[in-house]
Amino acid sequence: MYKLEINNQLSEVRRMSSWLNDAIREIGLSEELQFNFDLCANEAVTNIISYAYPENGMHKISLQMNSADGFVWLEIEDDGIPCNPLKEPQHKQPASLEEARIGGLGVDLIRNFMEECTYIRRNGKNVLKMIAHISRQQLVN
Amino acid sequence: MNISEENLQGSITKINLSGRMDIEGLGQIEIKFASMCAAPRMAIIVDMSGVPYMSSIGIRALLINAKAVRQRGGKFVLLNPDTKVKKILVSSSIDQLITICDDLNQALVKVTSQQE
Numbered sequence: 440m441y442k443l444e445i446n447n448q449l450s451e452v453r454r455m456s457s458w459l460n461d462a463i464r465e466i467g468l469s470e471e472l473q474f475n476f477d478l479c480a481n482e483a484v485t486n487i488i489s490y491a492y493p494e495n496g497m498h499k500i501s502l503q504m505n506s507a508d509g510f511v512w513l514e515i516e517d518d519g520i521p522c523n524p525l526k527e528p529q530h531k532q533p534a535s536l537e538e539a540r541i542g543g544l545g546v547d548l549i550r551n552f553m554e555e556c557t558y559i560r561r562n563g564k565n566v567l568k569m570i571a572h573i574s575r576q577q578l579v580n
Numbered sequence: 581m582n583i584s585e586e587n588l589q590g591s592i593t594k595i596n597l598s599g600r601m602d603i604e605g606l607g608q609i610e611i612k613f614a615s616m617c618a619a620p621r622m623a624i625i626v627d628m629s630g631v632p633y634m635s636s637i638g639i640r641a642l643l644i645n646a647k648a649v650r651q652r653g654g655k656f657v658l659l660n661p662d663t664k665v666k667k668i669l670v671s672s673s674i675d676q677l678i679t680i681c682d683d684l685n686q687a688l689v690k691v692t693s694q695q696e
Binding site: 449450452453456471474477478481482485530532533535536537539541542544545547548551552 | 602603604633635636637639640643644646647650651664668671672673676677678
């Protein structure tokens with residue numbers, strides 16, 4: 440079990456990435472899974488920091504990573520406003536560059552790059568869980 | 581992140597990006613990136629080969645600058661993104677909006693072509 444707590448500041452995102460990549464290396468995941476988790480965690484945490492605290496203030500975001508029984512998961516918990524990022528509709532393919540929306544691409548990336556993603560509201564907190572099944576080929580150890 | 585520019589063939593700007601294109605990395609270069617894409621420049625090649633990672637904030641920066649250049653009638657292409665970064669661009673359908681070139685010659689042709 441790997442745990443981390445960060446503050447709700449964008450300057451913490453890199454520290455989170457660093458912790459995550461260390462944990463993934465120790466678990467022994469493939470480069471592809473490493474990249475996917477790094478990407479999805481970045482998107483999720485950036486969203487939380489950016490939108491979960493309209494009143495601002497100092498808050499903690501907790502992350503836990505674990506692996507067992509052929510799968511690996513990352514759980515991100517925050518005490519921000521109730522918010523399920525997975526409810527955002529998928530972006531429609533824009534017809535042209537001029538029509539392309541600039542924002543909101545992060546959740547689509549999580550959907551595309553993470554095998555399974557769940558959200559629950561638990562004890563007044565948002566809990567986002569990202570899960571990947573790991574085959575023997577995806578373990579480098 | 582680091583950013584640098586080269587002038588090719590007199591009127592083409594090749595912008596070289598390197599480093600992690602996340603929120604912190606982009607913060608280090610976004611002002612320079614925008615100014616390197618600004619008028620009167622009309623032919624921009626963004627060399628992505630030195631970028632090992634990109635999140636949606638990076639996609640956003642590419643879209644903003646591409647839109648600005650195209651709005652003036654200019655050309656904006658991406659050159660040689662890393663395989664994993666290219667996967668992100670394709671999954672977000674960015675490759676349908678911004679041309680991605682695998683080599684410099686192809687990029688040079690694209691930014692100097694008269695066609696849309």
